[in-house]
Amino acid sequence: MPSTIEILQSLVNGVGVGLIYGLVGIGFCVIYNASGIVNFAQGVFVMLGGMFCQVLMSQLGLPIILAIAITVPLVALAGMAMELAIVRPMLHRGATLFAIILATLAAQIMIERITLLGFGDRPRTFPDFTPGGPLRVGEVAVGYQLFWILGCGALLVVALWLFFNRTRTGRALRACSQNREAAQLLGIPVARMMLVAFALSAGLGAIAGVLVTPTQYTAYNVGTPFGVSGFIAAIIGGFGRAGGALAGGLLLGVLQALAIVALGAGFKNVAALSVLLVVLMLFPNGLFAGFSLGARVHSK
Amino acid sequence: MSVQILSAGRSSLLEAREVSASYGHVQALKPTSLHIAEGELVTILGPNGAGKSTLLRALTRLTACRGRLFFRGTEISGLPTHQLARRGIVMVQEGRGLFAQMSVRENLMVGAFLHAAETDRQMAAVFELFPRLRERIDQTAGSLSGGEQQMLAIGRALMAKPQLLMLDEPSLGLAPRAASEILSTLGELNRRGLGILLVEQKAPLALKLAQRVYVLSLGKIVAELKPDEIESHHDLARYYLH
Structure with a gap:
């Protein structure tokens, strides 16, 4: 039986990783809302974020702030390249969404293998943004990086809300999500909006990767677990709902952490998938249907 | 014939x-x-x-x-x-094609996507034509009556000039x-x-x-x-x- 301290500690850890899942889940939602596509390569953006940042810091000796400033746009460009090179041509050729989704899965594997060839299979990490720590609250240790994750996560949520609700492009993206034909009829270039969605989604993934790498590590194959967990978070939150994905990520992260403490590390994924199964059976539209950060899907 | x-x-x-x-x-x-x-x-x-x-x-x-x-x-x-x-060339679709979860204001703002600088002026003109839309400005499009939805669909199209x-x-x-x-x-x-x-x-x-x-x-x-x-x-x- 785990002690109270162990449970509290796992909750703290769960919130941190859960927020990362939530950001990955929001990435899924952004692309799905704009295009109806589930981008299974979403996890790879997390991996690329951590990987590029680590390489820029260790091999070019860049300070972390500069490395992040280069990494996020670089990964956003990778997202745009994926849209231009894979998704758009397939859409133009009348491919079904299933085929496109499968192609994104293939892209995930391809990018992973290219990363393996380019950077090797050695796990990499870099130090916390703020050296020192952890902060002790009683007997619970809270790493400084968690505060960065919480702070940046909160800032991103606010920034996304402002983007989707207060900017012309954000509103246009939401319009595309609800009725793409009507959006086109009003002059909105839907294809360009998809490009924006892929860039935004990849950028979010990169930020998640940069934030989480100091607490764990990055390697060519970390994208898949983050992608799967982000996908589960998005489903728990009611797919397409950014706020729901964030809440779903937090719930998933906390449950995974509790499962590790209570049952052992081997039960982490059992917990995640059990949660998914229960949610799918009891709440087919997600736990947080009705709670929206600004975007909801009505693909047409 | x-x-x-x-x-x-x-x-x-x-x-x-x-x-x-x-x-x-x-x-x-x-x-x-x-x-x-x-x-x-x-x-x-x-x-x-x-x-x-x-x-x-x-x-x-x-x-x-x-x-x-x-x-x-x-x-x-x-x-x-x-x-x-x-x-x-702008069309109002059969079934109106509104962005149902967006408010009346947001629908009209999206209508002005190509003319963002003229949003306020265009919106005032639409409200002059359909005063009821002004009363419903913060309601979601999906919650409007059929007639109001059609007014919004036409108003939104007019925002696109x-x-x-x-x-x-x-x-x-x-x-x-x-x-x-x-x-x-x-x-x-x-x-x-x-x-x-x-x-x-x-x-x-x-x-x-x-x-x-x-x-x-x-x-x-x-x-x-x-x-x-x-x-x-x-x-x-x-x-x-x-």
Whole structure:
């Protein structure tokens, strides 16, 4: 039986990783809302974020702030390249969404293998943004990086809300999500909006990767677990709902952490998938249907 | 039965030459030519399944089509839908096509996507035309009544500053009074100089507004005539007026 301290500690850890899942889940939602596509390569953006940042810091000796400033746009460009090179041509050729989704899965594997060839299979990490720590609250240790994750996560949520609700492009993206034909009829270039969605989604993934790498590590194959967990978070939150994905990520992260403490590390994924199964059976539209950060899907 | 009536003295706004469209192997629209002059209100009549909606979808490139399109004399055949809106060709879809989870204000703001700097001015003009929308400004579009939704759909299209407004059955599903209000507003917009292409089931109301009528049957135009000439075509009069 785990002690109270162990449970509290796992909750703290769960919130941190859960927020990362939530950001990955929001990435899924952004692309799905704009295009109806589930981008299974979403996890790879997390991996690329951590990987590029680590390489820029260790091999070019860049300070972390500069490395992040280069990494996020670089990964956003990778997202745009994926849209231009894979998704758009397939859409133009009348491919079904299933085929496109499968192609994104293939892209995930391809990018992973290219990363393996380019950077090797050695796990990499870099130090916390703020050296020192952890902060002790009683007997619970809270790493400084968690505060960065919480702070940046909160800032991103606010920034996304402002983007989707207060900017012309954000509103246009939401319009595309609800009725793409009507959006086109009003002059909105839907294809360009998809490009924006892929860039935004990849950028979010990169930020998640940069934030989480100091607490764990990055390697060519970390994208898949983050992608799967982000996908589960998005489903728990009611797919397409950014706020729901964030809440779903937090719930998933906390449950995974509790499962590790209570049952052992081997039960982490059992917990995640059990949660998914229960949610799918009891709440087919997600736990947080009705709670929206600004975007909801009505693909047409 | 085809009666050729030209909108003499007016320059051409939209001209479609031999436009056709298919869904798979089914040709829903046979090669069809039509034109709309500047400031003209043209109505398209036809029974269900005649191809009226397909024609509008083809003209706005929502449905892939063959044939050539000209707008104010310039060929626009290859342009995608959003570029047509940039030229001033805007359509209100059947079923209104609102962004149901966005507010009235947001729908109108999205309507002004191409003219963001003029949003406030355009919105004031829309509220002048449809004062009820101002009262509902923060309500979601999906929570409006049918008539209000149609007002919003038209108002949103007007935010895009159309030169030619196409409407696919704007009175569909509306109470007679609301339908009459909507159609009389379209008449007012036309009197202000807006070119309108109207697909409408409520033929008597639409015919009061129209300067010209195309009759579509089995995917092709079978007649082009003035509204008052319908009386003299017994089969058309029986079908559309009585």
